[in-house]
Amino acid sequence: MISHDVHGKTQRDVDLARRISELAAERGMVAEPSAVSRVEVGLDTWDAEEIQPFWRAVLGLEPHPLTDIDLVDPDGRWCVDQR
Incomplete structure (x- = not known):
């Protein structure tokens, strides 16, 4: 996640990533950190x-x-x- 308008990471990127994680967890998806x-x-x-x-x-x-x-x-x- 990156805010292209500021060429960097912002709090809104962090918030969006957390929301995506929440939605994925609600659907039974599991994170795979080793896949990074x-x-x-x-x-x-x-x-x-x-x-x-x-x-x-x-x-x-x-x-x-x-x-x-x-x-x-x-x-x-x-x-x-x-x-």
């Missing part, structure tokens, strides 16, 4: 440019094509939102 194929990490930082080199090196990330501060994994496994 993508991980998103949100870093609350005062200076994204300062920490970018570290995360790029550690996780092999590249700049996001649509924002100037987010990083993405070219293989699609990671997305790092630095807000």
Whole structure:
């Protein structure tokens, strides 16, 4: 879940995800966390440019094509939102 208008996760995304989980549970669906194929990490930082080199090196990330501060994994496994 991501709010494309702010290029990041908001409380409304969290609320929507929780509601989807509630609806699924009401229908007897069970979560399968092991089936997750993508991980998103949100870093609350005062200076994204300062920490970018570290995360790029550690996780092999590249700049996001649509924002100037987010990083993405070219293989699609990671997305790092630095807000």
